[in-house]
Amino acid sequence: MPVLRRHHTRLASAGLSGLICAIALCFAAPARAADPGWSAEPAAGSTARPGGARPYFYLEGTPGTVLEDRLALANPTDREHTVTLRGADAYNTGAGALAVRPAARSTGAGSWIGFGAARTVTIPPRTRAVVPFTVTVPPAAVPGDHPVAVVATEAGHEAAVRVHLRVSGPVLAALTVERASVGGKGAAAVLHYTLVNRGNVALAPELSVRAEGLFGEVAGRTVRGLPVELLPGQRVELSEPWPGAPVFDDVRLTLTVTAPGGARATTTTSAWFVPWGLVGLTCAGLLGLGAVALVAHLLARTRRASRAASPAGAGGRPDGPDADAEPHLPEHELTGAPR
Incomplete structure (x- = not known):
């Protein structure tokens, strides 16, 4: 079984009862021994898959009953290991992964799991130990699924095995x-x-x-x-x-x-x-066209103002309101008498 190096053990999600695997995932942790030297899994039973292995525990009972199963601890190393066992509540992390709560916070169905005197187990070298445990369902237990796990711990290493626990009674999928x-x-x-x-x-x-x-x-x-x-x-x-x-x-x-x-x-x-990049290019183009039109308009006004302010040139006609008026001719008095 993969091992954790912190008190917070994560479980892999694998679907519903027939698809739930007893897998313990690991957090990032200090670089110590990657393998604790032992493993935990459901002991082979009548529901074992070909080859004798069960991927998870599945237990169901009515309120007030006591359910039983067995956990297998294998030590293939040349030294003995002492493992502490407990039950734990399982829950979803915010991102959807499955995890188990630490001992102090497992006050739900995880507290229904008991190991009796076998809570601490010493596994001799190259030995496989089978440890029985019980799940005592309270008389007032609510029907439905109560996800829990069996957690084995040694020197900071933890391995969790999923227990799919259901209390008999009306169920609601919503x-x-x-x-x-x-x-x-x-x-x-x-x-x-x-x-x-x-x-x-x-x-x-x-x-x-x-x-x-x-x-x-x-x-x-x-x-x-x-x-x-x-x-x-x-x-x-x-x-x-x-x-x-x-x-x-x-x-x-x-x-x-x-x-x-x-x-x-x-x-x-x-x-x-909205394709903001294209919108930005379009706006930039429109602004550029507007700037060109404005410059052209200002240049035209400047040229008109320059023509209006310039004096008459040599041989030319003065500018101003009287520039186009007829030249002034002297007037003659008409008396009827010849001159």
């Missing part, structure tokens, strides 16, 4: 999709949205996207499964590439999310797509 928005543009456009599990069973959601623009339907996204197992009561924020985004359009998008069991939810959002 979800909502919220806070949809669009980021980026063109081939780099991304849809952002939030999924919330409103029911009491884990969901494997699928998403489809329909887009309508000013000029008709725009390429969206066909139905596809999302890489997340959404646990009851959990909220995750996801992003979805949208390579079909237009270059120039006003688009209304409809996001539809479905999941087995009849869960279905939709939300809408809108986005303007």
